[in-house]
Amino acid sequence: MVSLKSIKLDSINNAKRIVLKVGSALIVNPKTGKINASWVQSLVKDILFLLNKDKEILIVSSGAIALGKSELNLQNKSLKLSEKQATAATGQILLAKAWKSIFEEVNIKCGQILVGHSDLETRRNAMNTRATMNTLLKLNVIPIINENDTVATLEIRYGDNDQLAARISQLVEADVLILLSDIDGLYSEDPKNSPEAKFIKEINNITSEIENMAKNTQSDIASGGMITKIKAAKIATTAGCDVIIAHGKNKNSLLKLISGGKHSIFKANMSPYNAKKKWILSKRNKLKFVKIDRGAENALISGKSLLAAGIESSSNSFNRGEIVDILSKTDKLLGCGIIAYDSEEINIIAGKKSTEIKEALGYKGRDEAIHRNDMVIN
Numbered sequence: 001m002v003s004l005k006s007i008k009l010d011s012i013n014n015a016k017r018i019v020l021k022v023g024s025a026l027i028v029n030p031k032t033g034k035i036n037a038s039w040v041q042s043l044v045k046d047i048l049f050l051l052n053k054d055k056e057i058l059i060v061s062s063g064a065i066a067l068g069k070s071e072l073n074l075q076n077k078s079l080k081l082s083e084k085q086a087t088a089a090t091g092q093i094l095l096a097k098a099w100k101s102i103f104e105e106v107n108i109k110c111g112q113i114l115v116g117h118s119d120l121e122t123r124r125n126a127m128n129t130r131a132t133m134n135t136l137l138k139l140n141v142i143p144i145i146n147e148n149d150t151v152a153t154l155e156i157r158y159g160d161n162d163q164l165a166a167r168i169s170q171l172v173e174a175d176v177l178i179l180l181s182d183i184d185g186l187y188s189e190d191p192k193n194s195p196e197a198k199f200i201k202e203i204n205n206i207t208s209e210i211e212n213m214a215k216n217t218q219s220d221i222a223s224g225g226m227i228t229k230i231k232a233a234k235i236a237t238t239a240g241c242d243v244i245i246a247h248g249k250n251k252n253s254l255l256k257l258i259s260g261g262k263h264s265i266f267k268a269n270m271s272p273y274n275a276k277k278k279w280i281l282s283k284r285n286k287l288k289f290v291k292i293d294r295g296a297e298n299a300l301i302s303g304k305s306l307l308a309a310g311i312e313s314s315s316n317s318f319n320r321g322e323i324v325d326i327l328s329k330t331d332k333l334l335g336c337g338i339i340a341y342d343s344e345e346i347n348i349i350a351g352k353k354s355t356e357i358k359e360a361l362g363y364k365g366r367d368e369a370i371h372r373n374d375m376v377i378n
């Protein structure tokens, strides 16, 4: 048992928001194909430690297919896609039930989020997914996320939760992504086959040399090997999120990690906030814009969000989730940001108070047309 008062790992100590990815090889006992309940209990205790240190935690949990396989006695069969989806449907219930009952023991609520590729890769849907996860965190609920394997088609799916977790980290602007798996980090070669393999502790730049080190060290029941972890590290570090790979098989592995245990870390070279700003600026298109009044201009200067009430007019060409320029009455470029409405909707609600949006559109949209956190001001 590790006893710990403070977090020894800077990356985790400085983080506000942490995504924790738990592989199937840990959560499911490979021999029985059942939930490894005592291991999950120990993980939940470790998570509690982080929650008490004021960290926000999101969990990306694998295990649906592995659990479903044993439930349906299909362990030794190679499965067709439809059978895999049936096992995922069966196993996901067991997985959610296990998380729920174990978190309940420590009085913590959790919520299940199943996402498909289009929920994260289509800007409009991604904004909704992000809003739901942010709301769960605000309500002190731990989001437990998995790919919606029951409906994902072969061509359009992540297939591995390493990359899914990286996309989630990017979406919620996490500071750190921890990949807990049956591998303790990155080696120059596969340590199982080569005694010469050197452990790589810190990676500041994912070069082709680093990528070549990622031999496919596939475990028996998980989908991800080192290749998917490197891909995940590329996605997350570009979004300003550090990525840690650590061995998680033993109990209290998370606590061991945060007390300075063995791990590899891929360091992001900017904060999630700056990475997002850079991304917003890279997506600018001057044909997509909103024009705002003086009052809204002053509000933006003083650090507020842009409300529909302050919009005077807009171009006719954008969808919710796209980047639009914010122009003053006199066409001065004030900044740009992610718009929460389609241009047709903006045409209807421009100049209206937030309380009038529901009546104008027939549904209650977001209060902010461009939220402060989604904006870059010149």
Ligand code: GLU
Pocket: 023, 024, 061, 062, 063, 064, 065, 066, 146, 147, 149, 159, 160, 161, 162, 221, 222, 223, 224
């Ligand atoms: N979504 C899959 C499952 O829950 C796991 C994918 C992975 O292991 O990376 O079984």
